[in-house]
Amino acid sequence: MKKISKIFTKKSTLIIAGIILFGLILPLFAQAGLADWIVNKFYRFLAKLIISLVGMLTDLASRFFEAMLDLGFNRSYQEVAQTGWGMSRDFANLLFILFMVVVAFATILRLERYGAKQLLPTIIIIALLINFSFVICAVIIDFSNLTASIFINNAQQASGNQGVAATLTDNLKLATTLTPFDCNDYEDGIENCNELTDATAQQNCVDAFRAQLQTCEATIAASQQSTSTKDELVNLFTVTILGSIILLIAAFVFFAAGILLIIRIIAIWFLVILSPIVFICYIMPGLRNNWEKWWKSFISWCIFAPIFAFFIWLAVRVSSGPTMVRMTHFQGAITSGNPALVTGFFSNGATILNYFLVIGLLIGGLISAKQLGIYGASTALAIGKKWGKGATDWTKGRVGRAARAPKEYGAAVAGGAIEGIGKKLQGVPLLKGVGERMAARGKRVAEKPLEDPRLKKQADEIARYSTPEQISHLVKTAKTPGMTRALGRAAIEQKKFSKLDNTAKIKVADNFRAFGGDGIRIAEELEARNPSMRIDHRETDPTKLAAQETKLDKKTEEGIKKGYHKEYSEETFEGEGGEMLTESMLRTAKKFGISIDKMVSAMTVEAQEAWKGTTKAKFTDDFDKTTGADNLQARDSYAAVTGDIPTAYADSKGKINKKDPNVVTTLQKHTAEMRSSDYEKLTKDSIQHIAEYVSPAAAINMVTKLNDEMTIEFANEFNKKSDAFRSQLRKSPIWAPHINPPAAGPRSKTKEELFEEAQEKRRKDYGIP
Amino acid sequence: MDIKNIPQHILQIMGSMNTVDFNTSIEEKYKLSEEQIHQLAILEGKIFSKELSVADFPGAVKTTLNLIENTTNSIAFDVCQGLFLSAEPYLIGVKQLMARLKPEQVESENPNIVNLKNK
Numbered sequence: 001m002k003k004i005s006k007i008f009t010k011k012s013t014l015i016i017a018g019i020i021l022f023g024l025i026l027p028l029f030a031q032a033g034l035a036d037w038i039v040n041k042f043y044r045f046l047a048k049l050i051i052s053l054v055g056m057l058t059d060l061a062s063r064f065f066e067a068m069l070d071l072g073f074n075r076s077y078q079e080v081a082q083t084g085w086g087m088s089r090d091f092a093n094l095l096f097i098l099f100m101v102v103v104a105f106a107t108i109l110r111l112e113r114y115g116a117k118q119l120l121p122t123i124i125i126i127a128l129l130i131n132f133s134f135v136i137c138a139v140i141i142d143f144s145n146l147t148a149s150i151f152i153n154n155a156q157q158a159s160g161n162q163g164v165a166a167t168l169t170d171n172l173k174l175a176t177t178l179t180p181f182d183c184n185d186y187e188d189g190i191e192n193c194n195e196l197t198d199a200t201a202q203q204n205c206v207d208a209f210r211a212q213l214q215t216c217e218a219t220i221a222a223s224q225q226s227t228s229t230k231d232e233l234v235n236l237f238t239v240t241i242l243g244s245i246i247l248l249i250a251a252f253v254f255f256a257a258g259i260l261l262i263i264r265i266i267a268i269w270f271l272v273i274l275s276p277i278v279f280i281c282y283i284m285p286g287l288r289n290n291w292e293k294w295w296k297s298f299i300s301w302c303i304f305a306p307i308f309a310f311f312i313w314l315a316v317r318v319s320s321g322p323t324m325v326r327m328t329h330f331q332g333a334i335t336s337g338n339p340a341l342v343t344g345f346f347s348n349g350a351t352i353l354n355y356f357l358v359i360g361l362l363i364g365g366l367i368s369a370k371q372l373g374i375y376g377a378s379t380a381l382a383i384g385k386k387w388g389k390g391a392t393d394w395t396k397g398r399v400g401r402a403a404r405a406p407k408e409y410g411a412a413v414a415g416g417a418i419e420g421i422g423k424k425l426q427g428v429p430l431l432k433g434v435g436e437r438m439a440a441r442g443k444r445v446a447e448k449p450l451e452d453p454r455l456k457k458q459a460d461e462i463a464r465y466s467t468p469e470q471i472s473h474l475v476k477t478a479k480t481p482g483m484t485r486a487l488g489r490a491a492i493e494q495k496k497f498s499k500l501d502n503t504a505k506i507k508v509a510d511n512f513r514a515f516g517g518d519g520i521r522i523a524e525e526l527e528a529r530n531p532s533m534r535i536d537h538r539e540t541d542p543t544k545l546a547a548q549e550t551k552l553d554k555k556t557e558e559g560i561k562k563g564y565h566k567e568y569s570e571e572t573f574e575g576e577g578g579e580m581l582t583e584s585m586l587r588t589a590k591k592f593g594i595s596i597d598k599m600v601s602a603m604t605v606e607a608q609e610a611w612k613g614t615t616k617a618k619f620t621d622d623f624d625k626t627t628g629a630d631n632l633q634a635r636d637s638y639a640a641v642t643g644d645i646p647t648a649y650a651d652s653k654g655k656i657n658k659k660d661p662n663v664v665t666t667l668q669k670h671t672a673e674m675r676s677s678d679y680e681k682l683t684k685d686s687i688q689h690i691a692e693y694v695s696p697a698a699a700i701n702m703v704t705k706l707n708d709e710m711t712i713e714f715a716n717e718f719n720k721k722s723d724a725f726r727s728q729l730r731k732s733p734i735w736a737p738h739i740n741p742p743a744a745g746p747r748s749k750t751k752e753e754l755f756e757e758a759q760e761k762r763r764k765d766y767g768i769p
Numbered sequence: 770m771d772i773k774n775i776p777q778h779i780l781q782i783m784g785s786m787n788t789v790d791f792n793t794s795i796e797e798k799y800k801l802s803e804e805q806i807h808q809l810a811i812l813e814g815k816i817f818s819k820e821l822s823v824a825d826f827p828g829a830v831k832t833t834l835n836l837i838e839n840t841t842n843s844i845a846f847d848v849c850q851g852l853f854l855s856a857e858p859y860l861i862g863v864k865q866l867m868a869r870l871k872p873e874q875v876e877s878e879n880p881n882i883v884n885l886k887n888k
Contacts, residue, residue, distance in 0.1 A: 697786050700784060700785070700786050700789055701784060701785070701786065702784075703780075703783075703784040704777070704780040704781055704783070704784035706772075707772065707773070708771070708772055708773070711772065727803065728789060730803075730806070730807045730810060731788075731789045731792040731793060731796075731806055731807070731810050732783070732784065732788060732789050732792075732810060733783045733788060733810050733811070733813040733814035733817055734772070734780075734783045734784055734814060736807055736810035736811045736814060737811055737814065741803065741804065741807065742803065
């Protein structure tokens with residue numbers, strides 16, 4: 001079943017795609033004779049067919065909604081509920097005996113929760129209420145229906161008693177849209193005039209229709225003269241698709257609202273039938289939650305009616321208001337193919353806004369139902385959302401691209417569409433091979449303009465024999481987008497792109513981005529590979545600088561995640577751009593928790609060398625602006641890339657921010673990785689720094705890598721540390737001889753001393769000499 | 770202590786956190802003072818660096834830590850078992866010392882079991 005629905009979805013997508021593609025391609029082949037024939041016959045027929053089908057669906061939905069509106073707030077269908085309620089009331093009365101027995105036992109067993117003292121008053125009240133539960137429910141339902149009816153009746157009066165849905169449809173001009181109209185209809189009218197018996201009336205009728213026919217034909221002729229056949233086709237095509245979508249939305253809303261009204265009636269019947277049983281549940285504390293659930297559900301359904309009715313009333317009032325711009329333009333556009341009308345409808349924000357305001361109010365009713373937890377409301381909205389998402393994805397993927405792309409990119413868009421359809425076809429049984437070939441062909445077509453062979457050859461030659469400065473100059477002065485792209489791509493292939501100046505880099509990226517599709521992907525890749533290209537110069541304003549750095553760090557992070565840092569070369573870290581990139585990489589590693597070790601190990605040897613030099617320059621600065629108050633990250637990255645920890649920490653004492661939570665972790669990680677030869681290189685300053693942050697465990701482990709002199713050097717530093725630290729080291733056979741005992745506290749007295757002290761006190765107290 | 774002459778694998782034992790943990794367990798088991806456990810660690814270092822022979826270990830413990838005979842033997846046995854045994858090819862006479870120090874097996878004192886031999 002799932003598979004069938006999948007195929008169905010794919011097929012329907014194909015049909016829509018086919019229509020869109022047809023509409024897009026048709027203007028390319030439009031020749032005078034052929035195109036006229038298509039416009040007059042085939043295409044208009046197709047437009048009428050689609051709109052008629054969708055229109056019929058909308059009509060059906062509006063009738064259904066109207067019928068449900070009549071049924072939904074009418075009390076005359078309550079026999080079913082009354083019959084069922086009678087049965088469940090009798091059953092509930094029987095249950096009373098059982099409940100009384102339970103209460104009796106509970107009283108004997110002294111279970112206070114279920115004892116007579118606790119439950120008897122409730123039992124008596126509920127016993128009465130059960131028999132009046134129908135009346136109670138009916139009062140609440142009537143109150144709900146009455147309130148709802150006030151809105152509905154008011155809405156019907158506002159509509160001149162022709163029906164709420166009919167009014168909405170009429171005001172949205174959906175009904176007239178259902179019967180597409182053209183000049184031939186006037187000819188039918190003339191024929192109908194012949195049925196009139198009175199000769200004068202017949203003549204008047206014929207004259208009136210003939211006049212209208214002439215006006216109609218003149219309008220169409222004028223519009224055809226003023227616009228090209230291509231434009232007519234595109235306009236009609238657009239109107240058909242967008243018109244269908246608008247009608248489908250209306251149909252969906254009407255159907256969903258109607259179904260909710262049916263569900264409401266059934267749910268209320270069901271709840272009323274169950275009411276005696278649920279009332280009796282109130283007696284037992286253990287079953288009381290059932291009553292609470294029932295009550296919540298019942299009240300929700302009752303409140304839903306007036307809220308929903310209010311939204312319907314509001315929709316009718318708004319749609320009938322004097323400011324409402326009718327959809328006549330829309331109807332006229334479809335039937336006459338007059339581009340002025342088409343433009344009139346779609347360029348008139350007020351028309352579209354009013355349409356969506358009315359539909360929005362009806363959807364508002366559905367949303368309020370969802371908020372009340374009404375069954376079916378969530379499903380209805382979910383279906384709507386799914387349809388909407390599907391349409392949006394389609395629009396984004398194909399139509400959206402068509403709308404965005406300038407005319408010169410037509411081939412790319414068409415190629416993209418062919419590729420998309422090809423991919424869809426791959427999922428259809430028996431058409432997989434065709435789909436694959438189509439997708440491949442589409443991709444080639446789409447990418448062709450990105451790789452114009454003539455320009456590519458020219459740009460390759462230029463890039464090969466020119467310096468980065470010369471290429472930058474050519475990019476900046478290139479007059480055609482194609483040449484800019486070709487030069488950019490050639491510079492990438494010659495590994496000279498990173499050396500271009502920022503203005504040239506930005507121009508290339510922007511050009512690719514404007515191309516859309518693959519161009520966007522290329523532009524994003526270029527920015528991630530060259531994060532500094534968007535930063536032209538260092539800001540002096542701290543706020544702007546922070547914003548600039550955040551943007552740069554984001555690009556750097558994207559680049560690292562995609563692994564572009566593996567491709568950095570030595571030149572990447574040169575100059576101002578390289579300096580900013582290094583700073584950004586260090587900040588990014590700190591901010592986003594990216595391990596410098598991993599980042600460095602993923603770099604090429606060439607990049608590692610460059611990184612080593614750049615980071616060393618960073619941490620040897622007196623004040624490192626890269627990471628704020630400390631330069632731990634730079635030291636860490638240098639230690640990670642070179643393994644030369646003594647150099648990384650050589651002058652570290654007092655230069656690392658002690659508050660940085662990474663200090664201990666980073667230092668201990670590197671201490672664990674240090675070799676005996678590394679320790680031998682340590683300066684006094686480094687020893688002090690390591691001793692300050694190293695843990696007892698790390699200190700105990702490090703001793704095996706130390707020679708006698710180093711052991712004593714470290715022991716001297718460790719002797720300045722806390723008692724607890726020293727106490728641990730004093731248990732290690734190697735450290736023990738070198739570590740001083742904890743600071744001497746007051747010595748505890750021996751037994752003899754205590755005895756002597758007691759004796760002295762006694763002698764003093766009793767005056768014994 | 771001349772660290773240069775101690776083999777690397779012995780240094781690993783000496784500089785291991787496990788050795789420190791072991792000494793902590795001895796300290797707790799025998800209620801030793803801070804100074805006593807410190808002295809014991811120094812003695813262990815002397816044994817590992819062969820400044821002191823294994824056979825002389827119980828005597829050195831008794832004198833340095835100022836303990837009674839039974840406690841000395843128990844500590845010496847535990848240290849041999851937990852620390853010196855793992856360095857045995859390097860340290861000579863650990864097993865012999867352990868055999869000498871081995872505590873006597875005490876027969877069951879369970880009152881529910883009637884010792885028919887003594888009746």
